[in-house]
Amino acid sequence: MESSTLDYLKKESDRELLRKRAKKMALQTSLENSASENVAGGSDYVFFRLGPDVYGLETSIVKEVMIPEDIVAVPCTPDFHLGVLSVRGHLWAVIDMCKFLGIREGLEFENPGVVMLSGGESEFCIAVDEILGVSRIPEGELKALPKGDGRISEYSLGVTDDRKIVLDGKAFLQDESLIVNEFVGSDV
Known part of the structure; x- marks a missing residue:
């Protein structure tokens, strides 16, 4: 009985030693990553x-990218609302950014x-023609987009230099014109 207790205590101390080592290694890795991000700069x-x-959006606000099987149209919504999408039991509104920004018909x-x-x-989701991937843009590489008559300059x-337009995703998330909050029916 005593040997099994000693074995257990030895295993527990080994586990604690391994936990401490793992924490130390994780801390070193996170410090190295943040140092390399600071050196490289950018987002x-x-x-x-x-x-x-x-177009691009900062990864800090992107929850996921996917190609959905079905987007269900919702009646009585603005033309830039394509419908809703169910992802793991949660409904997401899907916005057609082409129509919303006035880039083209759809x-x-x-x-x-x-x-x-x-x-x-x-x-919410924004519908796109093709998802290209994730890239880092070095700090200071973004140039101001010329002010035009389109809505794109409001959200840019x-x-x-290679003509990729970086959008302000936080501005989209705070834009109340993207929210449909109307009820159809009579007041009783």
């Missing part, structure tokens, strides 16, 4: 295509990809 963005143009493909945005209490953080 990561999810890039996607809307027609011929490439998406090129019938089965678009979606970028799920989430921040604070607001969350800037444009890269």
Whole structure:
């Protein structure tokens, strides 16, 4: 009986030693990562295509990207609302950014990809023609987008040298014109 107790205590001390080592290694790794981020500077963005143009959104507000099987239309919504999408039992509104920003009539493909945005209490998906991936933009590389008559300049953080337009996702999440909060029916 005594040997099994000693074995247990030895195993517990070994586990504690391993936990401490793992914490130390994790701390070192996180310090190395933050140091390399500071050296490299810049931020990561999810890039996607809307027609011929490439756009990006900061990864800090992107919850997920996917190609959904079905987007269900919702009647009595503005034309830039494509409908809703169910992801793991949660309904997400899907916005057609082409129509919302006035870029063109709509998406090129019938089965678009979606970028799920989430921040604070607001969350929704934007439909895109193609999801391109994640890239880092070095600090200071973004140039101001010329002010035009389109809505795109309202939501732009800037444009890269290779003509990728970086959008302000936080501005989209805070824009109340994207929220449909109307009830159809009679007051009783």
